[in-house]
Amino acid sequence: MTPLPTTTAPLLAVDDLVVEHRTPGRPSVRAVAGASLRVGPGEVVGLVGESGCGKSTLARAVCGLGPVSAGSITFEGEPVMPLGLRKRRHTGVQMVFQDPYTSLNPRRRVGDQIADGLRTAGDTATSPADLLERVGLPREFAGRHPHEFSGGQRQRVAIARALAARPRLLIGDEPISALDASAQAQVARLMRDLAVESGAGLLFISHDLSVVRLIADRVAVMYLGRIVEVGRTEEVWAEPRHPYTKALLAAIPHPDGMGVLPAELPGDVPDPAAPPAGCRFHPRCPLVMDRCREEDPAFGPVACWLHEPK
Amino acid sequence: MTALDIAGLKVTIAGRDVLRGVDLRLEPGKVHGLAGESGSGKTMTGLAVLGLLPHGSRATGAIRLGGRDLLTLPPKELNKVRGGEVAMVFQDPATSLHPMLTVGRQLTEHMRHHLGLGKAEARARAVELLGKVRIPGAEEAYRRYPHQFSGGMRQRIAIAVALACSPKVLIADEPTTALDVTVQAGVLRLLRGLCDELGLAVLLVTHDLGVMSAVADEVSVMKDGLVVESGPRVQVLRTPEHPYTRSLLESLPDAEVR
Numbered sequence: 001m002t003p004l005p006t007t008t009a010p011l012l013a014v015d016d017l018v019v020e021h022r023t024p025g026r027p028s029v030r031a032v033a034g035a036s037l038r039v040g041p042g043e044v045v046g047l048v049g050e051s052g053c054g055k056s057t058l059a060r061a062v063c064g065l066g067p068v069s070a071g072s073i074t075f076e077g078e079p080v081m082p083l084g085l086r087k088r089r090h091t092g093v094q095m096v097f098q099d100p101y102t103s104l105n106p107r108r109r110v111g112d113q114i115a116d117g118l119r120t121a122g123d124t125a126t127s128p129a130d131l132l133e134r135v136g137l138p139r140e141f142a143g144r145h146p147h148e149f150s151g152g153q154r155q156r157v158a159i160a161r162a163l164a165a166r167p168r169l170l171i172g173d174e175p176i177s178a179l180d181a182s183a184q185a186q187v188a189r190l191m192r193d194l195a196v197e198s199g200a201g202l203l204f205i206s207h208d209l210s211v212v213r214l215i216a217d218r219v220a221v222m223y224l225g226r227i228v229e230v231g232r233t234e235e236v237w238a239e240p241r242h243p244y245t246k247a248l249l250a251a252i253p254h255p256d257g258m259g260v261l262p263a264e265l266p267g268d269v270p271d272p273a274a275p276p277a278g279c280r281f282h283p284r285c286p287l288v289m290d291r292c293r294e295e296d297p298a299f300g301p302v303a304c305w306l307h308e309p310k
Numbered sequence: 311m312t313a314l315d316i317a318g319l320k321v322t323i324a325g326r327d328v329l330r331g332v333d334l335r336l337e338p339g340k341v342h343g344l345a346g347e348s349g350s351g352k353t354m355t356g357l358a359v360l361g362l363l364p365h366g367s368r369a370t371g372a373i374r375l376g377g378r379d380l381l382t383l384p385p386k387e388l389n390k391v392r393g394g395e396v397a398m399v400f401q402d403p404a405t406s407l408h409p410m411l412t413v414g415r416q417l418t419e420h421m422r423h424h425l426g427l428g429k430a431e432a433r434a435r436a437v438e439l440l441g442k443v444r445i446p447g448a449e450e451a452y453r454r455y456p457h458q459f460s461g462g463m464r465q466r467i468a469i470a471v472a473l474a475c476s477p478k479v480l481i482a483d484e485p486t487t488a489l490d491v492t493v494q495a496g497v498l499r500l501l502r503g504l505c506d507e508l509g510l511a512v513l514l515v516t517h518d519l520g521v522m523s524a525v526a527d528e529v530s531v532m533k534d535g536l537v538v539e540s541g542p543r544v545q546v547l548r549t550p551e552h553p554y555t556r557s558l559l560e561s562l563p564d565a566e567v568r
């Protein structure tokens with residue numbers, strides 16, 4: 001699939017990436033099945049899609065944390081090597097995970113954990129308390145341990161810690177799902193501002209298009225291991241083209257006070273170990289045609305037979 | 311009619327006042343939404359009702375359920391209420407479901423313990439409940455383990471477990487926050503349907519005002535351990551009185567398009 005050109009040379013280039021998870025005695029799971037993506041310096045790219053579609057697997061591969069079966073990943077022009085083959089962890093990429101419990105040490109004060117990141121970046125001017133302030137927490141929280149925070153507060157701490165290392169690419173894997181509505185927007189904007197300000201790229205993963213819309217320059221929609229639609233955020237939002245993108249948008253409940261239940265998309269994401277033939281979305285697509293059951297629309301920017309490039 | 315009445319609830323944890331006098335009333339067949347910023351005390355309010363506050367916390371005020379005050383109930387009595395008349399669903403279905411027990415076992419254990427049902431009876435009711443929360447192939451699902459289901463299905467199963475003993479009150483703390491919007495839509499429809507059909511009084515804790523708008527009848531907004539605004543959904547979301555509620559609505563991603 002040809003990704004949309006970015007205005008600047010890519011910081012991160014992912015091409016036809018295939019990542020398979022192998023579990024002994026089970027068919028291998030092709031979690032990422034030929035995905036291409038670009039992130040430029042200072043650019044914010046939103047990656048959206050249902051749980052299990054392969055977002056985290058893709059993000060982990062970008063960090064050198066995954067077994068790449070085919071395709072390539074380059075960061076600043078250099079191929080990304082799996083972690084085992086490198087001497088040091090590249091600190092140019094920092095990730096904020098879905099679950100703050102996995103990334104924060106429960107036994108250390110959060111201020112000390114943030115200080116580690118500052119040391120990595122050789123930053124002597126910023127204090128952990130400064131970073132806490134930037135993510136909207138009181139400065140004196142630096143002395144507390146992770147369990148003394150509410151869920152949302154803890155995720156802000158994890159973000160502060162990732163930012164401390166001054167990454168050139170920041171990846172947030174559902175970093176704001178646990179925050180309240182006002183904080184979601186604030187923290188998403190904050191992540192955007194800090195990335196853009198420092199010239200870093202931001203790959204922002206979320207299942208919530210409404211937040212991605214707020215901060216992403218471009219959005220990539222993933223379904224069952226593939227990027228099915230990519231485009232400028234405001235265009236995708238105003239005029240989604242892939243039927244799956246349309247379904248995602250229709251499922252967002254609006255805070256208009258009217259008591260309207262959002263539209264359901266029937267069925268679950270199919271098992272990536274046994275993806276449907278033809279278009280991967282066809283069993284759930286309201287617009288399915290005969291052709292869709294047999295032929296795979298393996299093209300971009302919209303992988304759907306209704307939007308075949310001329 | 312009031313199913314659950316929380317009055318002047320104050321909670322202190324390690325010398326800090328996390329709830330400073332919360333008043334909330336839940337009615338049967340109604341979803342009462344509880345919104346508010348992170349750390350405002352939404353979860354602590356739910357936990358207080360369930361008698362599950364962290365160790366070393368002190369609660370005062372009253373939580374009335376059918377003529378009793380849950381705050382003064384002996385632990386044994388409270389245990390009966392929890393999982394019986396009052397049930398709960400959390401953000402992460404893993405919190406509500408035991409990973410090593412089959413779905414059927416988790417459903418029937420509750421019923422046999424709280425309702426004193428026999429084995430066959432409990433099984434029949436469990437299969438019926440799985441059908442009610444729309445788990446396909448209920449008979450077969452009964453024998454499977456939680457990890458064999460998707461996140462959305464696990465949350466439906468957690469809801470089935472919560473409903474096992476025909477509760478009057480359901481506390482749902484961010485029940486759809488960990489789910490995809492597409493899956494969330496299904497769970498919200500389910501919650502709304504169950505509330506209408508079974509006359510449940512639901513306390514729905516959510517930071518998502520879209521979710522609130524879709525299913526809540528009444529909306530309360532918390533800030534710093536206090537309820538700052540409370541009223542019918544349309545009123546609170548369309549003509550909010552408190553500046554804090556207004557700021558919450560204005561900060562929404564799609565505030566400008568409304």
Ligand SMILES: Nc1ncnc2c1ncn2[C@@H]1O[C@H](COP(=O)(O)OP(=O)(O)OP(=O)(O)O)[C@@H](O)[C@H]1O
Nearest residue numbers: 149150151152323328348349350351352353354364
């Ligand atoms: N175990 C604990 N020990 C001490 N303080 C706690 C504990 N758990 C929570 N708190 C504090 O109690 C207050 C209320 O927390 P609570 O978990 O009710 O917030 P919440 O409104 O549910 O927030 P969120 O939206 O982030 O889940 C917060 O200030 C939090 O820091």
Ligand SMILES: Nc1ncnc2c1ncn2[C@@H]1O[C@H](COP(=O)(O)OP(=O)(O)O)[C@@H](O)[C@H]1O
Nearest residue numbers: 021029031050051052053054055056057058272
């Ligand atoms: N370590 C693993 N071993 C086997 N299968 C995995 C592993 N991690 C993820 N998967 C599977 O790969 C698919 C994509 O998962 P993931 O990348 O976590 O999706 P997302 O982040 O979009 O929710 C899912 O079917 C998931 O079950």
Ligand code: SF4
Nearest residue numbers: 279282285292304305
């Ligand atoms: S290719 Fe066919 S099945 Fe696939 S999304 Fe387009 S219309 Fe639907």
Ligand SMILES: [Mg+2]
Nearest residue numbers: 055056098173
């Ligand atoms: Mg993930």
Ligand SMILES: [Mg+2]
Nearest residue numbers: 150151352353
């Ligand atoms: Mg909470």
